[in-house]
Amino acid sequence: MIKPSSSSDVQPATRVDEGGGSQGQGLNVLISLFAQLPGMGMRSARRAVLHLLTHRDSVMVPLSAALAKAHDDIKICGQCGNWDVQDPCSICRDSTREQDTLCVVEGVSDVWAIERSGAYRGRYFVLGGTLSALQGKDPEALGMARLVDRVAEDNVREVILATSATLEGQTTAHYIEDLLADKNVVISRLGQGLPFGGELDYLDDTTLASAFCARR
Numbered sequence: 001m002i003k004p005s006s007s008s009d010v011q012p013a014t015r016v017d018e019g020g021g022s023q024g025q026g027l028n029v030l031i032s033l034f035a036q037l038p039g040m041g042m043r044s045a046r047r048a049v050l051h052l053l054t055h056r057d058s059v060m061v062p063l064s065a066a067l068a069k070a071h072d073d074i075k076i077c078g079q080c081g082n083w084d085v086q087d088p089c090s091i092c093r094d095s096t097r098e099q100d101t102l103c104v105v106e107g108v109s110d111v112w113a114i115e116r117s118g119a120y121r122g123r124y125f126v127l128g129g130t131l132s133a134l135q136g137k138d139p140e141a142l143g144m145a146r147l148v149d150r151v152a153e154d155n156v157r158e159v160i161l162a163t164s165a166t167l168e169g170q171t172t173a174h175y176i177e178d179l180l181a182d183k184n185v186v187i188s189r190l191g192q193g194l195p196f197g198g199e200l201d202y203l204d205d206t207t208l209a210s211a212f213c214a215r216r
């Protein structure tokens with residue numbers, strides 16, 4: 001019997017299989033799960049799994065623990081829809097942020113992108129998508145009533161519509177504009193420079209910052 005080493009990190013005995021692969025059933029399940037992640041194909045998934053198997057102590061165990069912890073601890077903020085370990089989230093709790101400015105975005109990745117740019121010091125409202133009959137997203141599913149309540153409760157003076165430049169994104173922005181038309185609030189949109197249909201996440205920080213400065 002081979003004596004196990006003190007660390008279960010081991011050097012790979014095989015190269016990453018770039019072809020069809022003939023892994024065991026358990027490995028195939030793991031690889032298939034990885035392949036479902038955004039930006040991952042089967043080849044990247046095999047490489048990732050092989051990396052985990054050869055770095056069990058230093059990568060696989062902490063990653064597994066972090067995933068379990070994230071699953072247990074991270075929740076959706078009841079006020080803005082952001083993800084955080086606390087509800088309300090740290091942005092909603094931050095009293096130094098402007099309470100009277102609300103930026104409406106499609107997804108949490110947009111919040112992260114805007115936060116990275118450092119261009120904005122107000123608060124957010126995450127829609128969780130755009131109005132889409134095809135995907136069954138109606139005003140109720142996007143929490144439009146909550147948005148109207150939030151504007152009233154927080155005495156919001158400006159609502160920045162940062163939905164994407166797609167047809168659905170713009171339709172959603174128009175809908176919100178109509179919804180808030182009689183609410184004594186300034187409605188603005190991010191300035192030009194945003195690529196058509198581009199998610200905010202793909203923009204560099206400078207472009208995003210100037211889009212905020214040039215809002216109209």
Ligand SMILES: [Zn+2]
Nearest residue numbers: 077080089092
């Ligand atoms: Zn929040």
